Amino acid sequence: MAESVKALPDEIQNLIEIREWDMRTLKGVERFRELRARSLPSVALDGMLVYEALIPGQEELIAEIKHRYEAKNP
DSSP states (O other): OHHHHHOOOOOTTTTOOOOOOTTTHHHHHHHHHHHHOOSSSSSTTTTTEEEESSSSOOHHHHHHHHHHHHHHHE
């Protein structure tokens, strides 16, 4: 999933901050629990779990990011 996000076009990457958590660390496990995720891969946007156990198509992910960005920056 991280690779899907990192492969987004530059204009989309400039709108987001990418953070990854390693599930082999305590911090990663804690974040997974905070999000109430049940499986990997998972993606959270604005601190909310949006995609879980699936990798969205690039167009779908871009549309979701743009929608959230535009809602916060009218």
